[in-house]
Amino acid sequence: MEGLLDHMLRDVLTRVGGIDRCVSEFIRITDMLMPNRVFTRIVPELLNGGRTAAGVPVRAQLLGSDPVCMAENAAKLAALGPAGIDLNFGCPAKCVNRHRGGAVLLDEPELIFEIVSAVRRAMPADMPLSAKMRLGYMDSHRTLDCALAMQDGGAEELVIHARTKADGYKPPAYWDRIAAVREVLRARVVANGEIWTPADAENCRAQSGCSDLMVGRGMVANPGLALALQSPDGPPLSWAALLPLMRGFFDLVRSNVAHRHQAGRLKQWLHYLRRHYPEAEEAYLRLRTVNSPEELDLQMFGPDERGPRPLRPRPIDEEVESCTA
Incomplete structure (x- = not known):
């Protein structure tokens, strides 16, 4: 969640407990081979074995529409040791969609297949690859086509946000529509969208048929949410x-x-x-x-008696290369 759930909030929220895995905010890929400092600036957990300080694994997320450039950046990113790579086909932001990134690609399942296939080939065989999608761009008539393109391209796991780009973040989330996709796919499916409370999580699981959930804004609003889902009888985070x-x-x-x-x-x-x-x-x-x-x-x-804070080290500049034509 760009501009909100970044590495600083990931650090803090994973200390609470209940979170099995995190996905970073997206790294925008255009026509350049990104220097390592871009990857480590957005995902500093790469400098800690691909995990937060609390030990929770973090997958680094890429967003872009050029299969060659996405693959070359994925290979470079993989060398830094993330817990996996995730591909963003769900971002609804106008500025991202206008530049052919995120949810707008859900109108092009053939291109999605090319991107996922190219990235999968560029990564180590044992490194997990997942993808995030919405039900569609302006409508949901190609939901299954897109999901199959991601699976057949080599993604072992799909996170499905149960709304289209046109729906934005307006309630409700259509969790029941995930069920029809999950029944067809062999890839693992994770449900996402409008999960704010344990009751929401229970309803989402019942309607989607998914045992696994991804929470975003709900976790920001209630940092104890994941822990409550894992241990329903435990005390809430005060x-x-x-x-x-x-x-x-x-x-x-x-x-x-x-x-x-x-x-x-x-x-x-x-x-x-x-x-x-x-x-x-x-x-x-x-x-x-x-x-x-x-x-x-x-x-x-209140007053801080802990002394001065450490300064953040300045990153070393690296040369930026172009992707292979």
Whole structure:
């Protein structure tokens, strides 16, 4: 989830527990062979054996429409040791679709097959390849064609977001439509979309027939959601237990994000947390006009007696190559 669920939030959320695997935000592939620093900037877990600090494996996600360039970048990415590679055919953003990326490719299952096949051939045989899709672009009449193209191209797992691009993120998610695809495929199918609570997860499983779920915004709003799905009888994640994790997140933000954007990142997360925690509603309303990260830190968490934060090392510049014509 670009601009929201990045490596800093992955670090914090995986410390809570219940998450089996993460997928990074997409790495946009055009006509260039990306330098390693691009991959490690978006997926710094590559520098930790492809895992978060809590030990949760992370698959790196690529988005693009050129089979050759996607394959060459996948080969370079694979050499860095991710827990797998994921391909994005689900992003509904207009700017991405306008440049022939994400969900717009769901109108071209033949091209999807070419992309997935090329990437699969470029990767080590034992490295997992998965793909993320929606039910379609403007409608869902080619859902099965696209899913089969991904499977037959070599993806062992498909995550299906149960809405079309035209549906955006508006409720409801059509979980029952995943069932018809899952019944045909031999590849593993994971259901996604509009899972905010354990009750939503139960309904999604019942309607889709999928035992495996991917959660996104629901996990941001309730960091204890995955743990609740794994251990339904366990205690919920309290606000008091969440606060130290939020402070750790803001520490990462203040070490990795430009000064002018730091306060916005914490307020963005608070905005989502309002859905689940009354305390987040109070904090958001109290702090929404505070733009100084130093003042926001003080008002949200109190005085910091832990000493100065470590500086983020500057990446080494690398030459950018063009993909093979």
